[in-house]
Structure formats: structure tokens, C-alpha cells
Amino acid sequence: MTANPPNLRPDLANATVREDARAGQPKIGMVSLGCPKALVDSERILTRLRAEGYAISPDYAGAEAVIVNTCGFLDSAKAESLDAIGEALNENGRVIVTGCLGAEEDYIRGTHPSVLAVTGPHQYEQVLDAVHTAVPPAPDPFIDLLPATGVSLTPRHYSYLKISEGCNHKCKFCIIPDMRGKLASRPAHAILREAEKLVDAGVRELLVISQDTSAYGLDRRYDENPWKDRSVRSHITDLTRELGQLGAWVRLHYVYPYPHVRELIPLMADAENGVLPYLDIPFQHAHPDVLKRMARPAAGSKTLEEIEAWRAICPDITLRSTFIVGYPGETEAEFQTLLDWLDEAQLDRVGCFQYENVDGARSNALPDHVPADIKQDRWNRFMEKAQTISAAKLAAKVGHRMQVLVDDVDGEAATCRTISDAPEIDGNLFIDEDFEDLKPGDLVEVIVDEAGEYDLWGKRAR
Numbered sequence: 001m002t003a004n005p006p007n008l009r010p011d012l013a014n015a016t017v018r019e020d021a022r023a024g025q026p027k028i029g030m031v032s033l034g035c036p037k038a039l040v041d042s043e044r045i046l047t048r049l050r051a052e053g054y055a056i057s058p059d060y061a062g063a064e065a066v067i068v069n070t071c072g073f074l075d076s077a078k079a080e081s082l083d084a085i086g087e088a089l090n091e092n093g094r095v096i097v098t099g100c101l102g103a104e105e106d107y108i109r110g111t112h113p114s115v116l117a118v119t120g121p122h123q124y125e126q127v128l129d130a131v132h133t134a135v136p137p138a139p140d141p142f143i144d145l146l147p148a149t150g151v152s153l154t155p156r157h158y159s160y161l162k163i164s165e166g167c168n169h170k171c172k173f174c175i176i177p178d179m180r181g182k183l184a185s186r187p188a189h190a191i192l193r194e195a196e197k198l199v200d201a202g203v204r205e206l207l208v209i210s211q212d213t214s215a216y217g218l219d220r221r222y223d224e225n226p227w228k229d230r231s232v233r234s235h236i237t238d239l240t241r242e243l244g245q246l247g248a249w250v251r252l253h254y255v256y257p258y259p260h261v262r263e264l265i266p267l268m269a270d271a272e273n274g275v276l277p278y279l280d281i282p283f284q285h286a287h288p289d290v291l292k293r294m295a296r297p298a299a300g301s302k303t304l305e306e307i308e309a310w311r312a313i314c315p316d317i318t319l320r321s322t323f324i325v326g327y328p329g330e331t332e333a334e335f336q337t338l339l340d341w342l343d344e345a346q347l348d349r350v351g352c353f354q355y356e357n358v359d360g361a362r363s364n365a366l367p368d369h370v371p372a373d374i375k376q377d378r379w380n381r382f383m384e385k386a387q388t389i390s391a392a393k394l395a396a397k398v399g400h401r402m403q404v405l406v407d408d409v410d411g412e413a414a415t416c417r418t419i420s421d422a423p424e425i426d427g428n429l430f431i432d433e434d435f436e437d438l439k440p441g442d443l444v445e446v447i448v449d450e451a452g453e454y455d456l457w458g459k460r461a462r
């Protein structure tokens with residue numbers, strides 16, 4: 001269970017397993033697959049289980065049942081989820097399935113009829129019911145106090161913060177709105193309260209996630225929420241401004257390039273505010289016809305002009321994005337437009353994946369699917385260009401002084417991140433001398449002395 005294979009696809013974070021066992025308590029194992037949003041769901045389930053007196057087992061052998069939180073975004077992710085369920089059944093035998101693929105119970109039971117229960121995404125109550133049935137709780141009011149921050153699957157110094165669930169769009173390649181429903185935003189004060197607790201407990205970086213971060217609050221009609229001595233609108237600009245006051249780094253993910261995103265950039269340029277000059281914007285393509293065939297939100301927006309406007313306000317902004325190559329009907333000329341766009345946009349970080357059919361996605365029925373060898377060729381050409389841009393951008397940082405956050409320290413180096421690097425998906429900065437006194441969560445100043453294609457190396461600035 002601790003050895004889920006690393007998955008390099010840009011749409012999937014690595015599988016994660018939490019180790020947290022206590023003597024005498026019923027023990028549950030958890031395998032968490034899929035994106036950071038699924039990881040947050042896993043954390044919520046584990047938090048509830050801990051609150052009810054369960055312990056978390058780090059291995060199959062010690063667990064009395066195992067929860068597998070699945071991903072169903074792409075067919076390859078579904079296959080990975082089925083494999084994980086099979087492994088848990090072989091190793092433990094008592095398996096509860098939840099998450100995105102849980103919406104397709106027949107599909108799961110077709111391969112694994114012996115799973116104990118199947119629940120869909122965000123069905124926390126049903127998951128807990130299934131756990132209660134499989135392994136009755138043994139509560140102890142003296143030891144079952146909920147940790148102030150809940151149970152976190154991420155290292156203690158950074159934490160994902162989910163601000164909304166679901167999505168109002170209907171991108172043709174995506175079945176998330178069918179699985180997760182329409183946009184449902186959390187009240188601003190609930191998010192701020194959770195964020196403040198996390199920071200009080202030592203979290204140094206908050207990673208804001210949702211399916212569509214810029215749409216936050218639309219479903220609530222941007223209502224006002226009482227917070228401290230003031231009220232805060234449930235709007236991404238207001239929420240981000242408040243989060244930036246909490247004393248931690250704040251990093252925004254899955255921001256679509258709507259016009260109001262420009263309001264966020266001054267917050268990123270303000271050194272007094274914790275909002276990092278970093279935007280994760282899933283552009284997916286650059287040719288307007290491909291974007292229309294994808295039915296992307298903001299398909300008609302002039303993204304290069306937007307990027308220029310952002311950089312005019314905040315020259316050091318880091319832009320990360322993901323792209324799909326080989327989308328049905330993509331011509332060589334359309335692909336070339338994407339490459340030319342990338343040349344102009346000079347994004348700092350990019351992920352790219354080859355189009356795949358997903359069961360239930362409307363793009364499956366589009367004409368002119370691109371043959372596999374052409375998809376591969378376009379992916380290679382795209383990645384080559386992206387790598388060249390990334391290497392040049394990183395080389396320009398050599399000699400610069402910057403603050404980094406330490407993620408991990410072992411016998412050889414401290415693995416850190418700059419403000420331009422999100423955990424799990426971007427690069428690292430390594431300190432391989434004079435690092436022995438560092439520990440995860442430390443913020444230190446470094447001078448960059450070497451750059452690779454994706455990573456940097458630096459020395460402590462004393």
C-alpha cells in the first residue's frame with residue numbers, strides 16, 4: 001500500500017498513504033489516488049475517522065479494512081483505480097471504495113464483486129457508515145480528541161484548502177461536472193476559519209484548490225460573510241486578499257483566465273501580502289477553434305494579451321499550465337499555433353498530456369481522432385519546446401537571492417521549493433551543503449548557483 005507507483009501524468013498527483021497508528025484502536029488503511037482535490041476528500045474522511053476513535057494503519061496487514069479513494073478522470077486513471085482496488089483486496093480482503101470512480105458501482109463490481117461497499121465522490125457519511133459496518137468503532141473520549149487541524153495527508157507545513165466543489169462548465173473531454181455536480185462554494189468565513197487554524201498549527205503554505213477557482217462564490221451570488229470585525233464577500237478576489245493576511249504563502253490553483261483574474265495580480269505584486277505571484281491556469285490549448293471544440297470556458301479570450309497585462313502589473317509572476325495535444329480534429333496547423341503561442345507566452349511551468357477518450361465524455365463522438373503516433377510526435381515536440389523555455393527561465397535565476405521553503409531533509413541535501421514551485425507538480429531547489437540544521441517547514445534565504453531543466457541548486461545566504 002505504501003508503494004503506489006509514482007504517476008507522472010500532469011492531471012494526477014501521486015498516490016498517498018497516511019501513517020498514523022495507535023495501540024488498541026480499530027485500524028483503517030487508506031489508499032488515496034487522483035488529484036489534490038481527491039486528497040482533500042481523503043483527509044476529511046480520515047479526520048472524521050480519527051474523531052470517532054479509529055487509528056490509521058500504514059500497511060495492509062495492520063488494517064481491519066482499507067478505503068480506496070479512486071480517480072475516474074481518464075480511462076488510464078480508472079484502470080489504475082481498479083488495480084489499486086485489486087491490490088487492496090489481495091493484500092487485505094476488506095475494501096471500501098469511494099471517490100470519483102465510485103459513481104460507477106457496476107463498473108467496479110464487474111471486476112471486483114467482493115468489495116464491501118462502493119460510494120461516490122464526497123459521500124463522506126456513506127463512507128463512514130460503510131466503515132462502521134465493517135469495523136465497529138471503539139470510541140474513547142479521552143484519546144479521541146480531533147487534532148486541531150484535522151488529519152492531513154500532506155506534510156504538516158503545507159496544506160490544500162478546498163474552496164468549492166463541482167463545476168458549471170461542460171468541457172467536452174471532461175466528465176467531472178457529471179460526477180461532481182454543479183459549482184458549490186464554501187462560505188468565505190468557513191474557509192478562512194479553516195485556513196487560520198492550519199496556519200496556527202504551523203502550516204506555512206496554503207494551496208487553494210477547486211475545479212474552477214476563479215468562479216468561486218458565483219453560486220452564492222458573492223454573498224457577504226461575517227469574519228472577525230468585518231464582512232467578506234464570497235468572491236475570489238476578496239477571499240484571496242483575506243487569505244494573504246494570515247501569514248502563510250497562498251498559492252492559487254486551477255484559475256481560469258476570466259477578466260476578473262486581473263484583480264488578483266496586484267495582490268501578488270504586493271510584498272506585504274502572502275499571496276504568491278503564481279498562477280496555475282489550465283489553458284489546455286491556444287488555437288481558438290480547438291478551444292471551441294473543447295467547449296472551454298473563456299475560449300474566446302485573448303490569452304496572450306491577458307498574460308502581458310498580468311506581467312505588466314507583476315513582472316515576476318510564475319505561470320503554470322496544462323495542455324492537451326492530439327484533441328479530436330487537431331490539425332498540424334492548429335498544433336503549430338499552440339507551439340508558436342508557447343514561444344510567445346514563455347510560461348514557466350507546463351504539463352502536457354495526449355488526448356484520451358474517457359467513458360461518457362462528449363469529445364469521444366467528435367470526428368477526426370488523431371492517430372496515436374501523431375499524438376506522440378506532437379507531445380514530444382511540445383515537451384521539447386517547454387523544456388527549452390523552462391531551462392532558459394531557470395538559468396536566468398542563477399546568482400539571484402531568494403527565499404525557499406524546506407520540504408524534506410535527508411543525508412544528502414535539503415529539498416526545498418521557491419515561490420515558483422508548487423509541491424508535487426513543479427521543480428525543486430536543492431541545498432547540498434550546510435543544510436544539516438534545516439528541517440521541513442523552515443523558510444531560508446539562498447543564492448541560486450546552478451540550474452537544470454526543471455530544478456535549481458543553491459547555497460545558504462548568511
Ligand code: SF4
Nearest residue numbers: 167169171174176211
Ligand atoms: S472547467 Fe472544464 S475541465 Fe475543468 S472541471 Fe469544469 S468541465 Fe472539467
